[in-house]
Amino acid sequence: KAGVTQxxxxxxxxxxxxxxxxxxxxxxxxxxxxxxxTPGQGLxxxxxxxxxxxxxxxxxxxxxxxxxxxxxxxxxNVSTLELGDSALYLCASSFDELEQYFGPGTRLxxx
Amino acid sequence: KQEVxxxxxxxxxxxxxxxxxxxxxxxxxIYNLQWFRQDPxxxxxSLLLIQSSQREQTSGRLNASxxxxxxxxxxxxxxxxxxxxxxxxxxxxxxNNRKLIWGLGTSLAVNP
Numbered sequence: 001k002a003g004v005t006q007x008x009x010x011x012x013x014x015x016x017x018x019x020x021x022x023x024x025x026x027x028x029x030x031x032x033x034x035x036x037x038t039p040g041q042g043l044x045x046x047x048x049x050x051x052x053x054x055x056x057x058x059x060x061x062x063x064x065x066x067x068x069x070x071x072x073x074x075x076x077n078v079s080t081l082e083l084g085d086s087a088l089y090l091c092a093s094s095f096d097e098l099e100q101y102f103g104p105g106t107r108l109x110x111x
Numbered sequence: 112k113q114e115v116x117x118x119x120x121x122x123x124x125x126x127x128x129x130x131x132x133x134x135x136x137x138x139x140x141i142y143n144l145q146w147f148r149q150d151p152x153x154x155x156x157s158l159l160l161i162q163s164s165q166r167e168q169t170s171g172r173l174n175a176s177x178x179x180x181x182x183x184x185x186x187x188x189x190x191x192x193x194x195x196x197x198x199x200x201x202x203x204x205x206x207n208n209r210k211l212i213w214g215l216g217t218s219l220a221v222n223p
Contacts, residue, residue, distance in 0.1 A: 004154075033210065043200070043213040056210055090154055098143060098162075098204075100211065102155040 002027065004093050004103035012109045018079040021106045025072050025093030031055075032074040033100065034066060037088040046089075049074055078108075086110045113138045115203050117214035124191055125222050132186040132217045134201030139179045142204040145211070146175050146186050149198045158199075159186070191221045 005024045013019050025032050034046040045058040049068035066076040072093075078085055086109050092100035114137045124130055134144070143162050147155040159168045159175040161184065167176040174187040188195060198218045202211040 006154075035211075042215040043202075043211075045210040045212075048210060058210065088152075092155075099145065099157060099160050101157065102147075104154040107152070 004091060004101055006089075006091050006103040006106050008106060009104065010107045010109075012111060013081050014111055015081055015083060017081050018077060019081060019108060020075055020077045021089055021091075021108075023074045023076075023091030023093075023103060025074070025091075026095070026101055029093035029095045029101070030072050031094040032068055032072065033092045033094070034074070034076050035090045035092065036060075037090060037105070038086075043090070046076065081110045083110050113141075113203060113205055113212045115201060115212050115214040117199075117201055117217050119217060120215065121218040121220075123220040123222065126191060126193060128191050128221075129187070129189050130191055130219075132188070132199050132201075132219070134184040134186070134214055136182045136184075136203045136212075138205070139182050140205070141179065144175075144177055144184050145202045145204070146173075146184075147200040147202065149200060149216070151197075155200065188219075191219075193221050193223050195219060195221050 007022045031050045033048040035043050037043045048056040052068045063079045068074045088105045090105045092102045094100045116135045118133045145160045146158045161168050161177040172189040177184045198216040200216045201214045
């Protein structure tokens with residue numbers, strides 16, 4: 001079974017631009033969660049989607065948004081990028097809401 | 112509010128040593144606790160998951176224990192190898208809110 005895939009793996013954007021990251025969960029997994037990882041803050045929860053509905057949301061500004069499609073693939077969007085948005089963005093999928101399986105991440109650099 | 116702390120932040124040991132990584136959490140009402148490994152610039156690999164009703168889990172040279180009443184978990188690595196060098200992260204699942212709360216990790220270096 002293929003693992004969680006994320007595209008693109010690396011991205012460089014300038015301040016003010018917007019970006020869309022994609023995550024394909026493990027086949028059969030309907031829950032997808034997104035996390036931001038920075039050296040100073042560690043891993044922080046962004047949001048979780050299940051069957052195309054956002055079930056939970058972390059404490060991030062409205063510039064961070066996401067969605068999930070009927071095939072469980074998920075995208076997250078960050079608008080009006082700031083330097084502080086530079087981070088590793090990790091996606092995780094889950095079948096039974098117990099164990100999460102992570103993708104390799106998208107490394108976003110904002111200049 | 113759940114907070115997860117990992118001690119030590121960094122550890123350097125010679126190959127072959129047995130070692131213990133610590134994770135503490137402030138709210139004992141957890142659903143489960145997971146230990147992950149992260150290699151530099153990479154994603155996370157799940158090592159062990161302990162349900163709230165369990166006391167420990169073992170996988171190969173790894174053993175994780177959970178003491179909910181004291182808010183602690185330990186990850187024991189036996190006979191460490193250079194390939195074990197990575198950052199080890201502990202995450203607590205609070206249940207109802209379906210999100211993981213993370214420690215900042217322990218950066219482990221195993222020297223040949």
